[in-house]
Amino acid sequence: MRQYKIKILASTLIIFFIAHMKGAAQVADTLSNVTLSQPKPLNITDIKDITKDGFNFWQDKFSGHFAGIDFGFNTFLNKNYSGYANEVGDFMENDILRSNSLMLNIIQQSIGLQHNRNTIGLVTGLGLQLQSFRLSQNTTIEKTYSGRIIPKTLFFEDNQKSKLSTAFLVIPLLAEFQVPVKNYANRMYASIGFYGGFWLNSHTKIKYRSEKKEKLKTPNDFSLKKFKHGIMARMGYRWVNVYFMYDLNPVFKDNLGPDLNTFSIGFTFIRF
Numbered sequence: 001m002r003q004y005k006i007k008i009l010a011s012t013l014i015i016f017f018i019a020h021m022k023g024a025a026q027v028a029d030t031l032s033n034v035t036l037s038q039p040k041p042l043n044i045t046d047i048k049d050i051t052k053d054g055f056n057f058w059q060d061k062f063s064g065h066f067a068g069i070d071f072g073f074n075t076f077l078n079k080n081y082s083g084y085a086n087e088v089g090d091f092m093e094n095d096i097l098r099s100n101s102l103m104l105n106i107i108q109q110s111i112g113l114q115h116n117r118n119t120i121g122l123v124t125g126l127g128l129q130l131q132s133f134r135l136s137q138n139t140t141i142e143k144t145y146s147g148r149i150i151p152k153t154l155f156f157e158d159n160q161k162s163k164l165s166t167a168f169l170v171i172p173l174l175a176e177f178q179v180p181v182k183n184y185a186n187r188m189y190a191s192i193g194f195y196g197g198f199w200l201n202s203h204t205k206i207k208y209r210s211e212k213k214e215k216l217k218t219p220n221d222f223s224l225k226k227f228k229h230g231i232m233a234r235m236g237y238r239w240v241n242v243y244f245m246y247d248l249n250p251v252f253k254d255n256l257g258p259d260l261n262t263f264s265i266g267f268t269f270i271r272f
Contacts, residue, residue, distance in 0.1 A: 062112030064123030064176045065189055065234060065271070070103035070243055072266015074131050076251070080259035091139050091151035092258055098134035099163075101264045103127050103170070108272070119178040123191060127170045128200075131264070135162045140204045140218075147223050149257035154216075156208035164204050166224065168197035172232050181237065190235040195245070197228040223256040225249060234268075241268035 075096045081088065105127035112121040135141075137160040142152045154160070174193035181188050202224055206216040230247040247262040 062110050062114070062118040062121035064108065064110040064121060064174070065191065065236065065241065065268075066123050066125045066127075066172065066174070067105050067108035067272035068241075068268045069270040070101070070105065070266055070268050072101040072103075072243070072264045073097065074099040074101050074133055074262060074264050076133070076260040077246075077263050078259065078261045082259075083255065084258065088151060091136070091141070092133075092260060093136060095134040100132055101266060102130045103266075104130075105272075119180075119187075121176055123174045123176050123193075124172060127172070129168045129170045129197065130165070131168075131262070132163050132165045135164065137162055140164075140206055141222060142204075142218075143220055143222050147253070147256050149223055149252055154206055154208075156206075156210060156214075161207040162204070164202070164222070166202045167200040168228065169200055170195050170197045174232060174234065176234075186238060188235075188237040190233075192231070192233045195230055195232045197230075197247075199224055199226040199228075223253045224251060225253055228262075230262075236268070241271070242266070243268065 073096050075094060076092055079090065079092070081090065105125055107126040109124050110121055111123075112118055114120055138153050138155060140152050140154060140162045141149050141164065143149055154162075172193060172195040174191040176189055176191035178187045178189045180186065199221070201219070202222055203217055203219040204222070205218075208214055208216070228247050228249050230245055230249075232243065232245050234241065234243040236242060242265070244263070244265040246264075249261075250257075251260045251262055252258065
């Protein structure tokens, strides 16, 4: 009888233990289901909201300096009149301060050369170069039947002005280097390279006064080279931007005019 009671007590304890473990497992499963079905929302912050004016340094593109409007002054260098008589003189002598250049740089393409920086690159584009050379007040030039350029002296009553004007389409290829100053946006830059120019138009103009102001305009190619090439350099910081251009080939075709090279220097007063 005593052994029978012990067996009943042991069986009851085992049943109670199994029931307790089963209940604990059900509670754990319930809590797990509640946790998975109702996750705590995450607080996600956009990095742009913190940096505001920030940027992705690895995706910031290189931007060069060419597009805009340039204004400068022209003169002739390396003058050689060996093919002319001594009495002809320096008939292409020009007044630098009244010999102006206007560059309309309307197209620009920048090409970055670095993988994860944007301070070195190539710059190309398309510009229209309008140049004028103020000559001696009584002197202009004309083209003979053989194509040779000779001086021509004109005498009107007073206030004469004589100039030669040219128009070229210019395509540069420049290597540009930039250095941030104080902050990332403000940069000092310098670029140097070559350019090619294609002749579009040229003419001479004489302004004089007879009874009223008159103009004598003569369109002609004046044996100018239809293609020119040279060296261009540009540099600046913020609103101060300067440039210079030097033609490596002479102004006139071989043996048809004096041996001259054009030099221009100026500044950029509008940037695109």
